Amino acid sequence: MSAALVLFWFLAALVVVGAVGVVVMRQPVHSALFLLLSLVAVAGLFVLAHGEFLAAVQILVYAGGIMVLFLFTIMLVNVRRQEKERFIHRQAGVAILVGLALYAVLAGLLLGEVRTMAAHDLGSAADPVRLASTVVDGVTVAGNSQAVGWSLYREYFLPFEIASVFLLVGMIGAVVLGKRTMEKVD
């Protein structure tokens, strides 16, 4: 087993432990911490998949931004007093069955795909250099961040701008929804 594979299994175990923890923990703050574990492990998997820039973005945006939002919200809504209540829904049995059914269907598809790939010998990945270099004015520039940035600003400039408008709208919406005077409006 190669070092990359060992690392993959280690990170995959962390991801799954984190995800299970999110679902089964009673206190939302514990769920949030398990989610953090899962997100950081996913960032590690991004590094393994030659996406170093995305790994950094994952840590900055998820672990740095979204988790802080979650923790502040948990603090603001003071959920601790609902400790006595049941935290699992009555439909839990059916829900787990639905999850298992989805997993079975998709895993079946994946296994079929594995057979096809083995038959056509498509198993090996592409050269990672292609993800970590870009040609600028005839000069090859190394680095995944440069490659992603180049592609983002050259080929995907319009979607990038739309995303920034989306984030602006999201920010304004969050401020308006969070304003205390909302209650007087309706």
Place this chain on the structure above:
Amino acid sequence: MVPLTHYLGLSLLLFALGIVGVLVRRNLLTVLMSIELMLNAVNLNLMAFSRQLGDLTGQIFAVFVIAVAAGEAAIGLAIIISLYRLKNSVNLDDAAEMKG
């Protein structure tokens, strides 16, 4: 070298866990966290295919998914806070006015 199918299998499991989390939990905050889990599963898939094909498009897509996840989390949490002000609860079953 990690095979593509390992990534796909992991992301599949992560997505299924996210679905179960959304359906099972009664707390709105953990439901939102489970949605984040599902978005992460999608990102993992995109990254795995990007590596497999040697094509950056998957990584660009993942950037946009992260941007949408950030917006979704901000709006979702703002909605949770205003719901809490209205109902004094973050329990999903307390927000069932639309149920016929």
